[in-house]
Amino acid sequence: MVKKFGLKFGGLQQKILNLVLVFLIALIAIFAGIWFYQATTLNAVVGDVNSEQQDAIEKVSHNTMHQIIDNSMTKTNALQAYIADDMFSDVKTDVATLQSLAAGLFEHMDSIEPYPFSLPDPAKEGEFSAQVLFEDGVDYTESKYLGVAAHMSDTMIAMCKQSEYLDNCFIGLADGTHLCVDNQPSNKYDENGVLSPFSVRERPWYIGAVNAGKLWFSAVETDTYTGKIGVECSAPVYKDGKLVAVVGVDLFLNSMSDYVNSASSQGGYISVINNEGKVIFAPEDNGIFTVELSDNARDMRADENKALADFINKALTEQTGLVSVNVNGKEYYMTSSPINTVGWAVISFIEKDITEQPAQIMMSEYDRINDDATQKFSESMKKLNQAMLVIIAVLLVLGITAALFVAGRIVKPIEYMTKRIDELSGTDIAFEMNDFYRTGDEIEVLAQAFATLSKRTIHYIEQITRITAEKERIGAELELATRIQADMLPNIFPAFPEREEFDIYATMTPAKEVGGDFYDFFLIDDNHLGLVMADVSGKGVPAALFMMMSKILVNNFAMMGESPAKVLEQTNTQICKNNDEEMFVTVWFGVLDIETGKVTAANAGHEYPMIKKANGEFEILKDKHGFVVGGMEGMRYKEYEFTLEKGGTLFLYTDGVAEANNAKNEFFGKDRMLAALNAEPQADPKTLLENMKKSVDEFVGNAPQFDDLTMLGVKLL
C-alpha cells in the first residue's frame, strides 16, 4: 500500500472508493446518456414542430390571403366595373337620347319655329341654363340651326339636373355655333368680361364623333372651363346624310376618381384602362399605371412588360381571375373586369408583399415568439444542464466523501488492530478486545478471534515454555546420566599402562542418549583379567539403570573370585529377586589367565565371541550358551575354556554390530564383521575397533541406527 494525501492506495479504503466511483460514474453515464438523448430528441421535436408550424402558417396564410384577395378584390373590381358600366350606359343613353332628339328636330326643322336662346348670363351662376357659344368670326344670330337646337334647352337642363354623373351637356352645330347647359355661365367670360370664343368644330369630342360616325367616348381630357379631368361622350347628328350637329356630355368621373384614389389607402389600387389600352384613372404613385393626357398616353397593350401587356389585352375583353404579374421586379396580384359599354377595363392590383404582410407579420411575430420560446427553452435546458452538472458534481463529492467515510470506518479499526498487534508482537502482552472494535460486523468477530487467539497463544507459549523447560531438564539429566553411564565404563586407555602382557581397548557408541549395552574389564588379581560384554533388553533410562545394576553385580561377584558360571548364576538370582519389569541382560563373562592365555567363560545368551590365533585370522567361537540373565530364576550356566595365544586377539561385541542395518534393511552380519577384522588381523585392538566402526559406518550410510554399538578387543602380547 502506498500512502499519499492521507489516503492509502491499494487498501480497502481505496477499493471501496473505487467501487463507489465506478458505480457512480456508471450511474452518471447512464443518466447523462438518457438526458442527452432526451434533450436532443426534445430539441429536434421542438425544431421540427417549429418549422412545421411555420410551413403550415405560411401555407395557410398564403392560401387564405389568396382566397381573400381573390374573393374581395375580384368581386369588388367586378362590382366597380359593373357600376362604371352602368354609369357609362346611362351616359350613353343620355347622349343617344340627345342624338335622337336632335335628329328628330333637324329632320323637321322646316316646320319648327326657332326657340329663344341667349348668351351665358353670369347672373344665372349656380343654376343650370342653356348658353350659346360660337367660334371666332361666326354670327350666331344668323344660324339656322341654333333656334332648332334651342328646343332641346329644357330637356338638356332637366337631364343635367336629374343625372348624378352629368355636370353639363351640349350640342355643337356644324355652322360653328354651340349650345351648352351647365351651372357655371361666368367662366365663359375672360377676365375683361368679354365672352371667350369657342372653337366648336375643333373640339376633340366634335372631331371624335364626326370621325367615328357614331356614339363616341373621348380619352381623358381636361375640361376647357373647370380644368377637371374627365371624358366626353359625343354623338353626331345627321340631316339627310349631312352632319348638322354633334351632341355630347362631359363626364367628370369624380365618384370613380374618388373611389380609385380611395382604394389605394388599403394598400391596393384601382386603375381604369380604355379600349385603346390607355390609362384613364389611376391613383398617384401606384408603381404601374400613370395617367397621361390622351396625346401622351401610352398604349399599355403594347407595354414592354410582356406579362403586363398580355394581362391588359385580356382585361379589355373578359373578366379575369386573380393573376400574379411581375412588374419592375415586384409581384402584383391583379384582377380585371371589363366595362362593356365603353370597352374599357377596371383593373385592381395590389403588391403581393403587402398581401402577405399580415402573414409575414404573423410569421415574424410567430418567429419572435418562437425564438423567444426556443431561447427560453435553450436557456432552461442550459440551466438544467448546469443544474445537472452541479448535481453530478455534488453527487460525486458526496459519493466520494461517503465512501471515504464509510471505508474509513471500516478500515480504522483494522488499522488500529494491526498497529496494536504490531506493538504487541515481541511482548507477552495479550491482544485484548476493545470497544473500538465493537463495530457489530466481521471486524468485531475478527477482533474477538484475535483476542481469543492471542490469549490462547500466550497460554500455549507458557505451556510450551514449561514443557520445554521440563524437556531441557530431562535432557540435561539424560545427558548427565549418559555421562555417568559412560564414566561407569573403564574408558581411559591404555587402561593398564604398567601391564605389557596384553593390550585392551573397548568402545561404546549408544544409539540413544542412554543405552543398555555395557562392557567391563578389571583385574581380579595380578594374573586374572575379568572381561564382560553385556546387552540389556530395551533402551533408555530403564535399560541404563538395569545395566548399572548388572554391571555392579557381575563385578562384585567376579571380584569375590567366583567362577564365571557362578558369577552369572548369582547375578541372575539377585536380578530375578526384584524384576517385575521382566528385563534381562545377555552377558558374556570370561576370566583371562594372563600368563597362560587360558580363558574360562560363561555365556548367558550373548553373541559368540570372535577369536584370532597368533598367526591366523579371526573366527567365530561357537561357545556354549545359557539363558539370559534376569529372565528366569535358578538358571544354571555352563562354563567353557579356550586359550588365547600370545599374539592372538579376542573380540567381543553386542548385537548392535552384527545387526547394524543399511537403508535396504540389510544386516551388517557376521561375515562383514570378520572381513573388517581380517582386513588388519594383526593390528592392535584400538585399530581393530576403529576398522570395525569405519566399516559399519560405511555400510549403514544414513540409515538410522536403533542399537548401541559396543566392542571390546584384547590382545595378548
Next chain:
Amino acid sequence: MNIQKSSHNNSLTFSISGRIDTSTSPKLEQELKNSINDCTELTFDFAQVEYISSAGLRVLLSAQKTMNKQGSMKLKNVHENIMEIFEVTGFTDILNIE
C-alpha cells in the same frame, strides 16, 4: 510389524509379520496383555517374522512366564535366522519351538 489374532475356544494364535524390535514390541506386549487372560493355549506363528530384538525377546519371555501359570505356549514356523537369535540368547532352553 503386523499382528493377526485368531482364537478357537481357549486357544489363541498370534500371526506376526515384520520386525519385532524396540519400537514395535510395546504394541505386541499390549496385544498380549489384552488377550491372554483366558487363554490356555497360546501359539505364535513366526512365519513372517524377519527379526526380533532383545525387546521382543523380553515380550516372549513375559508371555512364556504368564502361560507357564495358566497353560502352554509354543512358537511355530520359526526362520533360521530367528532361530539363531533364540539359540544365542538361550531362549531355545525355555521356549517351546516346533
